[in-house]
Amino acid sequence: MSAAGGFFGRLLQVDLTNRTSRVVEIPEADARKYFLGSGLAAKLLYYDFAGDLDPLGEEAPLLFIAGLFAGGNLPGTSKLSVCARSPQTGIWNEATVGGHWPAEFRKTGFDGMILTGRCSELTLLHVTKAGVRFESAAALEGVDAYAAGEALKGRFPERTRFAVIGPAGESGVLISAIVFDPPNTRLAARAGIGAVMGAKRVKAIAVEGELETRYPVAHPAELQALLKADVPEIRKNTVGLTDFGTSGGVEAVEKYGDLPIKNWQLGSWPEGAKKVCGQAMQPLMLDRHYSCYACPIRCGKIYKHEKLGLYGHGPEYETIGMLGANCLNDDPESIAESNEWCNRYGIDTISAGAVIAFGIEAFERGLITLKDTGGLDLRWDGRSVLALTHKIGLQEDVGRLLGLGVKKAAEQLGPGAAELAVHTKGLEYPAHDPRGHVGMALNYATASRGACHLEGLTYFLDRGIPAPDFGYTTPPNPHDSADKPPIVVTMQDYLSVFNPLGMCKFLFIGRVGPKKVAQWLHAVCGWDADMAEVMRTGQRLVNLKRMYNVRLGVSSKDDILPPRLANLGKPDGSAKGVLPDMARMLPEYYHLRGWTPDGIPTPAKLAALGL
Ligand code: SF4
Secondary structure (H helix, E strand, O other): OOOOOOOOOEEEEEEOOOOEEEEEEOOHHHHHHHOOHHHHHHHHHHHOOOOOOOOOOOOOOEEEEEOOOOOOOOOOOOOEEEEEEOOOOOOEEEEEEOOOHHHHHHOOOOOEEEEEOOOOOOEEEEEEOOEEEEEEOHHHOOOOHHHHHHHHHOOOOOOOEEEEOOHHHHOOOOOEOEEEOOOOOEEEOHHHHHHHHHHOOEEEEEEOOOOOOOOOOOOHHHHHHHHHHHHHHHHHHOHHHHHHOHHHHHHHHHHOOOOOOOOOOOOOOHHHHHHHOHHHHHHHHEEEEEOOOOOOOOOEEEEEEOOOOEEEEOOOHHHHHHHHHHHOOOOHHHHHHHHHHHHHHOEOHHHHHHHHHHHHHHHHOOOOOHHHHOOOOOOOOHHHHHHHHHHHHHOOOHHHHHOOOHHHHHHHHOOOOHHHOOEEOOEEOOOOOOOOOHHHHHHHHHOOOOOOHHHOOHHHHHOOOOEHHHOEOOOOOOOOOOOHHHHHHHHHHHHOOHHHHOOOOHHHHOOOOHHHHHHHHHHHHOOOOOHHHHHHHHHHHHHHHHHHHHHOOOOHHHOOOOHHHHHOOEOOOOOEOOOOOHHHHHHHHHHHHOEOOOOOEOHHHHHHOOO
8 A cells, every 4th residue: 555645556467368467566766756547657657568569469467547536536537548559550548537437447446457368259348446357248248338337237236337338349449448337328438449359359348446455645624724715616616517528619619710610621510500509409319317426517428219229328428429510410310320330339429420431532532332231322421420330330441441440441442542541650640630629730740649638728818718727817819820839738737647546537628737736636635745856757657658659650751741731721610721830849858858850859858857
């Protein structure tokens, strides 16, 4: 047990090949220097493992590490990071998940788990305070994530939580995810993390903690006082999320010119947005609201549609943006149905929507034919979206190509296809258009896992969410590239500590800044931290993950936008004609970061950060 609060100091290292495990200690110095979650994972992956391991190979590690605050009482801090080298992009990947699995995992008295090796057959791992037990999951081969979760429930004590992969992860689909707590469903979704678990032949991880395992807190009275003040403030600032979840923002996002429409080709879609927003979908399908562990925001929405046989987590904003607007699909039922099938197959809905739109456009241009689609006439509509969702999940005909993601699919299709593929470093863009918020362009180009919005979130500032700790009290001009480099550096540094601490990104909307985080660290861990330490840790982690990628060959040549977003202005809407000025922003960004003009952290910068 660690002397400080906030962590147990124990990682469970599991050798799947030999079915053995051991406990590895986490020194307090490491917990303070990197925090936990993706921070500690970056430290372990960079220093303890070779960088060029085949992501789907036996030796490659797959790490599940809870955020420092996960499992405690702080609001909106339920998150756990799943980290590995991505088989889709070949670089750093951290996929983060909330729900209730992470808190239950910590009730086992472990902070994280490192899986290496490969099981000889499809296997379930049962993690308890005593360690890990292996059992065959052969009977669940090919079973979808919801059905697998249902089949497992009756066999374990009620408190047990499950993380499972669907058929997509089992068959190595490069846009596959890990599904936690089905059918309430939170996903570790991006960059093919499900395929890594599938390559290890692990179908499910059941976690069963113990009530008496208490999350350690250094100063309980201080924490109680903070909770009393902070929870109402967070609630007050996130009412919209509580009412409609992320899907409540579709119409507003469309007005900002932030929504991807028809594979990023169009500029406005007000009628479509009106039909598929949360305010329109909830009256049709909402069954109940849902919350991750200890979260007062409750942004989750469980949908039920008896005629279509749907029951589970409804589509988030990102899902509606990608399976709806980006596919020019204004049919809410088809979006809900495709969303549920993505969850059942275990597929990232962002990448699914991106690659389906890519596929429809490639079909329009004759790059994909009826022979490839098994006779399916692809159109910009819900019928095609649902049909392609099934083809990807089941790996049928063109689904095998699309399951590779847009970059690799375009490479296979040859000349003319690259122009249609919207990605950076091989990861598909989420539903936030960098032509609507040009700071996001710089973030996407430099983010550690490829085109990831969560590492920058500068559109929060553009839309008037203040961050007074940084002096951001009035919204910047979303279309002006001039002031964005320092903003992006600051936001990336701050957001880099969210996953390591287990903090949901929506706490930013709840006005939780680094000064508040420092107070939380003192109450929970007993550390005399301040805002400077929080930001310095974030900066350290940005640089550490950059070095992980540099070791794999990443440099300024990879910090680019896809041609469509770099060169093609939107034809209408509020972001009409806007293009991010990358030639201006990128050199300044490297300078501010202390990186070379090639985008490589200098030895002096690394030494200053203790790396
Ligand atoms: S805001 Fe939503 S996603 Fe974030 S922790 Fe709360 S319920 Fe989960």
